[in-house]
Amino acid sequence: MFDSGLGGLSVWRAVTRELPEWPVTYLADQAYVPYGSKSREQLIERSLRIGHFLHEQGASLLVVACNTATSAAVDTMRKELPIPIVAIEPAVKPAARASRTGRIAVLATEFMLQSARFHSLLQRHAGTVEVLPRPGRGWVELVEAGRIDGDEAREKVAAVVEPLLAENVDHIVLGCTHYPFLAPLIRDIVGPDVVLDDPAEGSARRAADLLAGKAPQKPNGYRFYTTADTAPMSDVLPVLIGHPYPVQHAGI
Structure with missing residues (x-):
């Protein structure tokens, strides 16, 4: 698994619950x-480097635990890497289907909200629901720290969420x-009346489906890497x- 930083640990939690017997390596690209x-070009280059590194570490499946990397690079990764790849994307489809008010908000990075992949997602699954996209400025940095x-x-x-209270949204999609x-x-x-939609569980189930019938080649264990300082x-x-877990440096 990899993410730009530590946010993908929200997906790590779901994956390790779904696949408790499997060893999982998590890489945080915190230098970037x-x-x-x-x-987009930078994201493709970083994602391919990381994907090749994790494959060399023995990964039999790769989870892209980052909406932004998925949007920019997952199609290229699937062409160039020899292992199955599980992507993640904002849970627009279930939110749109379940909305009672016909208005949902999607919170994500500015790159994700401006991407062609996101607009395609809206065209395919938003239907007649009105979508309010909002960037969570400064939120990534909060979690990293x-x-x-x-x-x-x-x-x-x-600053981001309070204005939505006047917009009659009943679902907020967590798109990062x-x-x-x-x-x-x-x-x-x-x-309590607004639903928060997180796609992590869906990605974990997809990983479990792809690994069904296979046995882990190594004992259960978790490894953590960062491309920045480990402390x-x-x-x-x-x-x-x-x-707590030990963290290793990956010079990628």
Whole structure:
């Protein structure tokens, strides 16, 4: 699995619950975070490098735990990498189908919201539902630093979410894997009647389907890599997933 940083750990949680017997390697490309500010060409180059690295580490399946990388690079990755790839995309389809008010919000990076893949997703699945796209500016940086509570996080989340209260949305799609770590703050603002749609469980089920009937070649175990300094990731892992793990540097 890989992400621009630590947001993909929200998908890691779902995958490890779905596949508890499988060893999972997670790589955070923190030397290049955030991906939302990068060009499509940069994202393709980074995603291919990381994909080849993880394949060389023995990966039999690759989960792209990043909406932005999926949008920019997954088609190229599927052509060039010799292993199955599970992508992730905003859960527009289930949100649109379940909406009662006919208005949903999609929170994602600016790159994702402007991408052709996202607009294709809307054309295919939004139907007659009105979609309000909103970038979570500064949210990725909050999660990377483990600042998922406190005044700063609440202010940045409120700046994006509070205006939606007047828009009659009944579903908020979390279109960046970093954003589920801020879901408790979002929930405090919107209350219990607005559904938060997170696609992580769907990606985990897809990974399990692709591995059905296969047995892991190595004992259960989790490995973590970062392309940046290892200390910050080591410090934040317990905050985000509730357990410390050793972190290795990947010079990619």
